[in-house]
Amino acid sequence: MVEIKLHNSKTRKKEVFTPINSDNVRMYVCGPTVYDRAHLGNARPVVVFDVLNRLLRHVYGEDHVTYVRNFTDVDDKINATAKARKDAGAEGTMEELIAARSDETIKWYLEDMEELGAREPDHMPRATQYIEQMIAMSQDLIDKGHAYAAEGHVLFAVDSYKKYGALSGRSVDDMIAGARVEVAPYKRNPMDFVLWKPSDENTPGWDSPWGKGRPGWHIECSAMAFELLGETFDIHGGGNDLQFPHHENEIAQSCCAHGEDTFAQYWLHNEMLQVEGKKMSKSLGNFFTVRDLLDQGTTGEVIRYVFLQTHYRKPMNWTELKADQATKHLSNYYRLLADLGRTYWEDETRSGIVADEFVSALADDINGSLALHHLHDLAKEARSKRNFPEKVKPLLERLHGALVLLGFNPAKSEALWFFIETDEKDLLGTNETGPNIGVFGWVGISEIEKGVLFRVGRKWWELRTQGQYNLADELRDEILSLGLMLEATKNGAQVKAPKPVSMEKLEPLL
RNA sequence: GGCGAGUUGGCGGAGUGGUGACGCAGCGGAUUGCAAAUCCGUGUACACGAGUUCGAUUCUCGUACUCGCCUCCA
Structure with missing residues (x-):
């Protein structure tokens, strides 16, 4: 069995990965809020965790991994679009218009991520399908003394969970001191966060013990991870901007509901994508979508290749130069692979040979860059032996296998x-x-x-x-x-x- | 202000307690009608200061700078 090492944000160390049950390795990754096209930054965790998913399946077996990535479809920006459409004369109720906007955005997202070669997770739950479970979990937290209802809201009491702040290395007191947000009067502690909030006629709502309302953002991941993966599972991933407060809150909710040391055992966080040295983000307005790039002729595989070049825990700067170099590299690999011949490629059962060096590279905290360098070495060797078909063939099969492991698909190119x-x-x-x-x-x-x-x-x-x-x-x-x-x-x-x-x-x- | 991450050659980007991959660009050569591609060869770097050590780019501390989180965000 290959030893996989992963950097665990919980301990801030690279650790040997030992699954709870190697027959069913479970991973949850925070997915997008589906209010618009995915920007390039949204694509980074998708590719990072897709590679991890492929590695886990390679090591533990195709049917021994469960990968869950959610869609957040309860969100004010979705509501806003639906409202704007209604005001512009669109047919249907608000609920229908909201659902239509989410459906449309989810479809775009899946299309765009498929272009990047990302396999679909085993489960892609939508928040709106788990409202009942979120209500039940909120009630459970109230019953256990970790949450309280106030003015139609349900709030998580951070004082009730001693370890609050452990993941992100913060103390509640420090955060209160540096807080820039206005504190709602019904909060017992300024850091208490919302599990449930009331809705008016313009916002979608569901009946609950606390009146018509909708869930807060954090509770959905706790509820869905519990439903689909159980109390305790192996890996939880997402962008490092989610570490606080989102993941901190998920831990608080889940551990208070299901017990100490439940929930995710390994936390993985990818660093942000930058443009011109600044984080690509909505507030800075410096973002472009995956679809923009695809429309300009940058293929999904090129985007994937560029992403793989930078380790996931380092900030990555997207540049045209990198995209051009990636295009060149991939084109060279594919040109080499053509030498395997039509008969080889027509056999769909072929997936190449996965050489150890590629597995080792990925097993060392998903070192995509190192894997890419091995790819280069292999291609160089194959090129140098091009006049000896019997020597070249196994090398090309390894090149093929490595590309597949990394999420490229030469057979379908x-x-x-x-x-x-x-x-x-x-x-x-x-x-x-x-x-x-x-x-x-x-x-x-x-x-x-x-x-x-x-x-x-x-x-x-x-x-x-x-x-x-x-x-x-x-x-x-x-x-x-x-x-x-x-x-x-x-x-x-x-x-x-x-x-x-x-x-x-x-x-x-x- | 609190917390965290980073700083490697012209650019990108790995890695390591014993002087540092690799890619791109550059330079020289082979090859070519000329190119391209390919192959061979080649130069320059570990932010700064101090400490630990026989020896540090790699460990520790400090300084500077950059970035992130603390606010919707992946």
């Missing part, structure tokens, strides 16, 4: 398939045997665009073989200026288009 396809036959559909023109296109390239790229490559090759070097060089310069890459090999030419290219500009060159 259109870029790879396109390369194999055009490398072996004339894309124009004629039977003539011609030069070997390889084309390496971006994901989602159309048949027509493939044909244009192919003809561009063939024309360049023909000019070269005819000795018309001036014309060939002229054509090459124009092609390069459009962002394409060209390579001459012994038997033909290769055209690489990592990003979408305007066909209107390419066609006149033919």
